[in-house]
Amino acid sequence: MQLKPETKTKIKALLERYPQRQATLLPVLHLVQEDFGYLSDEVEELVAKELDIPRAAVSEVVTFYTMFYREPIGKYHIMACHNLSCTLMGAEKLIQHLEHRLGVKSKAPLGETTEDRRFTLTRVECLGACGEAPMMQINDKYHLNLTIEKIDKILEELP
Amino acid sequence: MAQETVKITINGKEVVAPKGTLIIEAAAQAGVEIPHYCYHPHLSRPAVCRMCLVDVEGQRKLQPSCSTPVQSGQVIRTDSPKVQEAVREVLEFTLINHPLDCPVCDQAGECGLQNNYQDYGLYNTKFTLPKVHKAKVQKIGPTLTLDAERCILCSRCVRFTDEITKTHEMGIMQRGDHAEIRAVKEVNNPYSTNLADICPVGALTQNDFRFKVRVWYLKHEQSICPGCARGCNIVVDHYRGEAQRMRPRNNNAVNQSWMCDDGRLLYKAIRSEDRLNAPMLRKDGKRLAVTPSVAFSEALQLLEKHAKHTATQGSAFVSNEDAFALAMLLKMMQAPVAASLRESPAGWDDDALLRKADRTPNRTGASAFSGTEDFAVRLKNATLALVIQEDALPDRSLYPQLAGVIYVGTHDCPTAKAADVVLPMAMWAEYEGSFTNFQGRVQRFRPVVAAPEGVVPLWQLASRWSQAFGGKLFASAAEVFRAMATEHPLFAKMTFDGLGELGLCAPSTEQSKEAQA
Ligand code: SF4
Ligand code: SF4
Ligand code: FES
Ligand code: FES
Numbered sequence: 001m002q003l004k005p006e007t008k009t010k011i012k013a014l015l016e017r018y019p020q021r022q023a024t025l026l027p028v029l030h031l032v033q034e035d036f037g038y039l040s041d042e043v044e045e046l047v048a049k050e051l052d053i054p055r056a057a058v059s060e061v062v063t064f065y066t067m068f069y070r071e072p073i074g075k076y077h078i079m080a081c082h083n084l085s086c087t088l089m090g091a092e093k094l095i096q097h098l099e100h101r102l103g104v105k106s107k108a109p110l111g112e113t114t115e116d117r118r119f120t121l122t123r124v125e126c127l128g129a130c131g132e133a134p135m136m137q138i139n140d141k142y143h144l145n146l147t148i149e150k151i152d153k154i155l156e157e158l159p
Numbered sequence: 160m161a162q163e164t165v166k167i168t169i170n171g172k173e174v175v176a177p178k179g180t181l182i183i184e185a186a187a188q189a190g191v192e193i194p195h196y197c198y199h200p201h202l203s204r205p206a207v208c209r210m211c212l213v214d215v216e217g218q219r220k221l222q223p224s225c226s227t228p229v230q231s232g233q234v235i236r237t238d239s240p241k242v243q244e245a246v247r248e249v250l251e252f253t254l255i256n257h258p259l260d261c262p263v264c265d266q267a268g269e270c271g272l273q274n275n276y277q278d279y280g281l282y283n284t285k286f287t288l289p290k291v292h293k294a295k296v297q298k299i300g301p302t303l304t305l306d307a308e309r310c311i312l313c314s315r316c317v318r319f320t321d322e323i324t325k326t327h328e329m330g331i332m333q334r335g336d337h338a339e340i341r342a343v344k345e346v347n348n349p350y351s352t353n354l355a356d357i358c359p360v361g362a363l364t365q366n367d368f369r370f371k372v373r374v375w376y377l378k379h380e381q382s383i384c385p386g387c388a389r390g391c392n393i394v395v396d397h398y399r400g401e402a403q404r405m406r407p408r409n410n411n412a413v414n415q416s417w418m419c420d421d422g423r424l425l426y427k428a429i430r431s432e433d434r435l436n437a438p439m440l441r442k443d444g445k446r447l448a449v450t451p452s453v454a455f456s457e458a459l460q461l462l463e464k465h466a467k468h469t470a471t472q473g474s475a476f477v478s479n480e481d482a483f484a485l486a487m488l489l490k491m492m493q494a495p496v497a498a499s500l501r502e503s504p505a506g507w508d509d510d511a512l513l514r515k516a517d518r519t520p521n522r523t524g525a526s527a528f529s530g531t532e533d534f535a536v537r538l539k540n541a542t543l544a545l546v547i548q549e550d551a552l553p554d555r556s557l558y559p560q561l562a563g564v565i566y567v568g569t570h571d572c573p574t575a576k577a578a579d580v581v582l583p584m585a586m587w588a589e590y591e592g593s594f595t596n597f598q599g600r601v602q603r604f605r606p607v608v609a610a611p612e613g614v615v616p617l618w619q620l621a622s623r624w625s626q627a628f629g630g631k632l633f634a635s636a637a638e639v640f641r642a643m644a645t646e647h648p649l650f651a652k653m654t655f656d657g658l659g660e661l662g663l664c665a666p667s668t669e670q671s672k673e674a675q676a
Contacts (some may be wrong), residue, residue: 054321054327054330055327055343055344056317056327056328056329056330056343057327057330059330059332059341059343060330060331060332063332063333063334064332064333064334
């Protein structure tokens with residue numbers, strides 16, 4: 001297993017931007033996660049080698065942040081907010097509906113993935129869109145003012 | 160060089176400390192102990208455990224004494240109600256997810272949590288939720304066991320492997336109440352056991368010592384590791400007459416607070432199977448055990464008969480006093496001085512931390528009392544061989560003119576097997592004496608356990624034999640040392656008691672070594 005040449009080039013550019021090699025870790029991990037989908041032990045080793053920092057320092061950061069995945073996840077990562085505003089606006093019902101529809105359990109910091117590896121259903125804390133609660137995020141996109149019908153439509157329209 | 164000092168007040172007592180000293184250190188020097196977990200004098204100071212908070216007059220918030228330097232006129236309290244409450248609360252937090260398995264924890268009795276809880280504990284826990292559980296009993300390397308649940312996240316082990324060994328095995332994974340100490344690879348660096356020493360709780364324990372003895376039964380003796388020319392300062396813990404473990408003792412000039420893994424196991428040689436426990440004579444190719452006095456006089460007869468024609472092999476494994484008393488004996492016998500010291504057994508190279516390629520503890524001292532000629536050369540014209548500790552004459556048939564071989568040593572070896580008289584001698588842990596390390600530092604070791612019945616150190620044997628030649632009988636190691644200090648510049652102006660806990664360097668030696676370095 002190897003890092004992609006394009007990724008290596010990007011890492012080089014990042015290294016110039018920061019005073020210390022270790023400081024590039026966050027952007028580098030995001031890049032690499034995009035390439036591999038998740039950060040396995042092997043990938044962590046690759047990153048450590050590329051940046052010339054201890055493997056432990058990479059693992060510490062990867063395990064600290066929930067947005068770095070230590071295992072493969074589905075094509076669509078549904079992050080359903082279950083914090084205060086969304087809960088007041090009925091998030092629990094929506095999450096139950098999602099669980100039922102997809103046949104998986106929602107969990108934090110990383111939920112279950114459907115057998116066809118299309119969806120992962122994770123519970124997350126406030127994503128800062130309380131004004132349009134209840135809401136969820138799918139991959140990079142926010143979906144606001146949700147209802148059961150709206151959710152069904154969104155999922156059906158996904159490519 | 161005059162050092163700038165500042166005056167501060169700690170708990171109402173005026174204290175003078177060098178500028179830049181940390182409050183925690185200034186307090187310790189003044190006899191005030193401040194509770195702490197993450198602070199370690201030889202590691203960086205992240206101030207993460209918050210146990211060391213103190214009240215500095217004029218500062219609204221409590222200050223971490225492990226990372227706050229003293230400042231002139233500071234008025235510090237470590238015992239105010241505010242401080243005590245803070246420490247109690249920190250401890251309460253630290254213990255929220257702690258398994259409290261003291262009854263089955265091998266750290267019990269020397270645990271930072273137990274000790275501080277005695278003084279600051281809340282005793283009635285307010286926490287009723289289920290605890291977060293973490294991985295227990297992980298063998299993270301040949302020498303260590305990790306119980307992540309007991310870890311208080313002080314990060315000392317992470318800093319040791321980052322800063323001292325630079326092997327980077329340890330890391331703190333996850334975050335919040337799930338934060339967990341983990342080894343990302345096998346911990347098998349040559350200094351790994353120090354992790355068990357610096358871990359303030361029962362998270363990291365040493366495989367060799369786990370569940371051997373409850374620590375409150377242990378007695379302690381200060382000593383010196385005999386494993387190489389470094390001469391790490393150590394404490395030997397013992398129980399019922401047996402050494403149970405060795406651990407490092409602070410000496411900034413020699414080993415800071417560390418020792419190596421191989422050194423740590425050397426106590427095992429005291430009771431090893433090949434240990435020579437009783438004197439022996441060889442008659443008709445067979446070895447017979449005899450009483451110490453019989454062996455002593457047999458050897459003496461040989462020494463008297465061959466006196467001038469004795470070839471002697473000394474050893475860099477014996478103490479300064481041993482080497483000196485041996486030299487005195489040879490002088491009285493009018494025999495040539497001991498042959499040059501043998502090379503160190505191979506094993507490792509010098510490394511950047513402590514280990515020296517020279518695996519003998521006293522080459523500097525012993526070479527002061529030996530010659531430069533090879534033992535093999537000496538043997539050619541000798542009729543008697545006197546071999547100390549070394550396996551220097553495994554094949555005596557090479558020297559047909561040899562009428563006798565005397566072996567004095569701690570363990571059996573081919574030379575001992577071929578000797579006419581074998582006299583066991585006491586090991587470093589069984590008597591008192593001094594070694595001179597590679598820096599020229601003369602350091603004292605003390606008796607920890609009893610030698611096998613009738614077995615005495617070399618200096619006693621040598622000095623008793625030398626009486627027969629009109630030599631002086633030394634009554635104690637201190638007396639040998641006194642005589643030695645007048646005879647050799649390496650020990651000039653030193654006294655046995657003056658060596659203290661940290662040893663002394665003849666000024667010339669330390670300086671010259673440092674200049675070379
Ligand atoms: S294992 Fe011990 S030394 Fe390491 S962080 Fe935990 S408590 Fe500190
Ligand atoms: S470095 Fe040498 S003296 Fe120190 S513990 Fe290891 S063997 Fe003993
Ligand atoms: S609580 Fe859901 S977005 Fe703020
Ligand atoms: S000892 Fe000062 S914060 Fe840990």
